[in-house]
Amino acid sequence: TTHLEFTNRVTRMDGETNINFHATGVAGTLAASGLLPVWVFSGGNWYVISNAMRGMAYQAPLGSWGFNNDATEMRGAVVTNAIELSNHSYGSLSGWQQLSTNLWRWWGFPFIEPNQDPKFGQYNSVTREFDSITYDNPFYMTVWAAGNDQYEGPTNQPVPHITWGIVSNQLVEVLVTIVVRALDGDAGGFDTMSPQASAKNVLTVGAVYPIPGGYTNISQVVLAPFSSCGPTDDGRIKPDVVADGVQLITTDSDADDDVNVRSGTSFAAPSVTGSINLLRQRYEQLHPEAPPLRASTWKALVIHTADEAGSHRGPDYRFGWGLMNTRRAALLLGQNAT
DSSP, X not given: OOOTTTTTOEEEOSSOOOOOHHHHHHHHHHHOOOOSOEEEEETTEEEEETTTTOOSSTTOOEEEOOSTTHHHHHHHHHHHHOOOEEEEOOOOOOSEEEOTTSOEEEOSXXXXXXXXXXXXXXXXXXXXXXXXXXXXXXXXXXXXXXXXXXXXXXXXXXXOEEEEEEETTEEEXXXXXXXXXXXXXXXXXXXXXXXXXXXXXXXEEEEEOOOTTOOOSGGGOOBOTTOOOOXXXXXXXXXXXXXXXXXXXXXXXXXXXXXXXXXXXXXXXXXXXXXXXHHHHHHHHHOTTSOOOOHHHHHHHHHHTOBOOSSSSSOBTTTBTOBOOHHHHHHHHHHHHO
């Protein structure tokens, strides 16, 4: 929270005291000011990049919550803080995960389905709660990272890995050594969406490679190899849109001027969230006397103005409705005002 890129704009909203590189990087993508230059070594030379860490809404105030008890805290934030926009760069651990010890963990339930984690694309009670929050608070927009589970897992199997087992009618962790399981996702990497990102009323964001010169054609939009894909188990399209989520320069947590490079849908999502915040500001400039737009309208605006992506016209289970185009969305708001 004391990083120079935040200039006292971050407020801790709950009792969470941990400092984390991931949360700091997400906050930077949302709202870092771009104050500090960054030196980059390339091709045998050093180059300085101005505004390298600048986030999307680079003057915005930012509230930070831990992700435990998120549903309860989201409802409270709407009532207490009148919050209208939040970013969620996390989700349920699903499928394969490589632990810090390099040991693998499989988060599925082998006594239900031995080969694929049933949580992928699932609409469960947690998913329903997030839909309910938006339904009960129609002006509150939530943006979720799709997840990084496409084709995740050990390529050479079998490998020793931890998973759930039932011993004496109790759910316990067990180590298995001879079982072979598929990498996450169906053929093509489909069906790897986290349960939270599978909700109907949220805006779910996948990750693509950056396009330095800007979008001109469909072939430029290349999905990151880790970005989770739909469909949901009931056939709906997810993600909704995609954004740059590969090698973003952003804030880090080791010092007040620390910088690092991050990849993941965790960093594509705040690119979208911060951009929507700018669009909200633009809408208020154009319509100073108007009531705020509903979350469903913001979601529709982002989808409607996205750039086409994927090998087939229209939405698909990798790119959703396409690459977010903030400029086009802003121009549409202006045309509406006119």
